[in-house]
Amino acid sequence: MKNIKSKKLYFKVFEEIKSYIVSHNLQSGDRLPTEMEMAELLGVSRNVLREAIKTLEIIGVVTSKPGVGMIVNSFNSNFLSSCMFLNLIGDNKELVGQSQEVRTVMELGFAKKSFDSMIKEDIDTLQKLVDDMNFSETLNGDYYLLDIEFHRTMYKRLQNHVLSAFVDSAWECERYYKSMFAQNKEINIDKHQRIVDALVAKDYSKYLEALEYHFNYNYKAKIQQK
Amino acid sequence: MKNIKSKKLYFKVFEEIKSYIVSHNLQSGDRLPTEMEMAELLGVSRNVLREAIKTLEIIGVVTSKPGVGMIVNSFNSNFLSSCMFLNLIGDNKELVGQSQEVRTVMELGFAKKSFDSMIKEDIDTLQKLVDDMNFSETLNGDYYLLDIEFHRTMYKRLQNHVLSAFVDSAWECERYYKSMFAQNKEINIDKHQRIVDALVAKDYSKYLEALEYHFNYNYKAKIQQK
DNA sequence: AAATATTTGTCCGTATGTATC
DNA sequence: TGATACATACGGACAAATATT
Numbered sequence: 001m002k003n004i005k006s007k008k009l010y011f012k013v014f015e016e017i018k019s020y021i022v023s024h025n026l027q028s029g030d031r032l033p034t035e036m037e038m039a040e041l042l043g044v045s046r047n048v049l050r051e052a053i054k055t056l057e058i059i060g061v062v063t064s065k066p067g068v069g070m071i072v073n074s075f076n077s078n079f080l081s082s083c084m085f086l087n088l089i090g091d092n093k094e095l096v097g098q099s100q101e102v103r104t105v106m107e108l109g110f111a112k113k114s115f116d117s118m119i120k121e122d123i124d125t126l127q128k129l130v131d132d133m134n135f136s137e138t139l140n141g142d143y144y145l146l147d148i149e150f151h152r153t154m155y156k157r158l159q160n161h162v163l164s165a166f167v168d169s170a171w172e173c174e175r176y177y178k179s180m181f182a183q184n185k186e187i188n189i190d191k192h193q194r195i196v197d198a199l200v201a202k203d204y205s206k207y208l209e210a211l212e213y214h215f216n217y218n219y220k221a222k223i224q225q226k
Numbered sequence: 227m228k229n230i231k232s233k234k235l236y237f238k239v240f241e242e243i244k245s246y247i248v249s250h251n252l253q254s255g256d257r258l259p260t261e262m263e264m265a266e267l268l269g270v271s272r273n274v275l276r277e278a279i280k281t282l283e284i285i286g287v288v289t290s291k292p293g294v295g296m297i298v299n300s301f302n303s304n305f306l307s308s309c310m311f312l313n314l315i316g317d318n319k320e321l322v323g324q325s326q327e328v329r330t331v332m333e334l335g336f337a338k339k340s341f342d343s344m345i346k347e348d349i350d351t352l353q354k355l356v357d358d359m360n361f362s363e364t365l366n367g368d369y370y371l372l373d374i375e376f377h378r379t380m381y382k383r384l385q386n387h388v389l390s391a392f393v394d395s396a397w398e399c400e401r402y403y404k405s406m407f408a409q410n411k412e413i414n415i416d417k418h419q420r421i422v423d424a425l426v427a428k429d430y431s432k433y434l435e436a437l438e439y440h441f442n443y444n445y446k447a448k449i450q451q452k
Numbered sequence: 453a454a455a456t457a458t459t460t461g462t463c464c465g466t467a468t469g470t471a472t473c
Numbered sequence: 474t475g476a477t478a479c480a481t482a483c484g485g486a487c488a489a490a491t492a493t494t
Binding site (some may be wrong): 010011012047048051052054055059095098099100101105106108109110160161162163166182 | 236237240273276277278280281284287321324325327328331332334335337385386387388389392
């Protein structure tokens with residue numbers, strides 16, 4: 001029995017603004033009408049309008065500035081990770097496993113492209129990150145920052161923001177549920193060192209093998225838990 | 227020079243509530259404090275608090291009901307597609323290509339699992355969808371609904387919500403930029419019919435081939451555009 | 453450089469609708 | 474039925490940041 005009228009105003013306003021952006025083909029840098037104008041146009045109070053428009057701002061679609069107005073943003077890969085994260089926290093842990101599985105498929109699927117894309121500078125960066133991991137005190141804390149930086153570096157040259165957003169979000173899940181995936185530090189560092197070694201040797205099959213080792217390790221552990 | 231103090235209140239409140247949910251380990255079905263309580267707790271007006279909390283509601287993290295309060299939701303794969311879509315509209319068309327590329331990698335990566343997971347009922351559904359495509363008037367309109375339904379059906383049994391969210395989001399991009407990928411209807415239907423044929427024949431290598439045909443077609447066209 | 457207008461940021465108060473007991 | 478708790482929605486007011494003249 002879900003009535004059309006039952007929908008809350010701020011939901012409708014949100015949809016209205018969304019379709020406004022589409023129908024007016026607004027691009028990065030373009031301005032939206034002012035709050036007053038939109039409120040009057042839609043026949044709602046400024047308060048309700050703001051509830052909708054602030055959603056757009058918080059998730060990263062627009063930026064608002066006093067005295068200026070609201071401007072459409074360019075793509076920002078961070079928002080997706082926070083969105084994903086926000087949804088994950090409200091639910092059970094199974095999603096973390098699903099997210100990891102998708103990440104595994106993606107990273108293996110992009111293996112060839114990433115292998116071909118990396119230059120010496122990137123490989124040096126990767127080696128440095130592994131070195132830093134060895135000096136890192138514990139698995140918690142900044143060790144995880146090194147881990148994500150490692151994977152980001154691998155796909156940086158591909159310039160695929162959607163891929164980057166996903167790698168980030170998967171990482172964010174892992175970070176918050178790290179106890180589930182807690183593992184031996186030496187093994188974890190070794191998994192990354194193998195990737196670097198394969199890159200230095202310019203051996204793609206070895207690279208793929210290292211990646212599979214990296215992900216299979218988690219994967220098997222996950223399956224055994226069930 | 228981005229000062230910490232320069233941050234707007236509703237951003238900070240949004241972060242506060244986010245970490246509140248995490249630190250209190252709120253799960254699906256749990257209740258948040260009332261608006262008044264949270265506003266007082268954080269020392270902000272109810273207005274600002276609502277701008278933050280309505281963001282959480284609109285992106286699907288919580289649901290609010292008058293007389294009840296705010297309840298944490300379970301995962302909803304729809305929100306991700308709308309987030310993705312919202313970010314895409316603000317930027318150039320390159321992201322559509324990136325999104326398609328990710329989708330291709332994902333669908334091919336999950337091919338084996340999806341092939342093994344499908345039962346007769348699913349294959350019948352797929353065939354019916356292809357039949358409907360043949361009766362569909364045009365590439366626009368409900369033809370696209372049949373297309374996404376086809377792909378959803380393929381991965382339904384895997385129960386991976388993250389995968390589903392991505393397939394959905396990629397589809398939503400495609401729908402809005404369909405002119406870019408406009409193509410011959412007969413060829414498009416044939417691409418799906420081949421997938422069904424392979425499933426009926428229980429021939430995995432044929433299935434994989436059909437999938438590659440399905441995606442390569444777009445892929446090549448995309449490359450040629452550059 | 454200074455005054456003014458524009459636009460968003462933040463707050464308050466109040467009335468209404470809806471679910472629960 | 475009534476009372477209570479809570480979210481929904483509106484309007485007004487002033488502050489702060491930015492742009493314009």
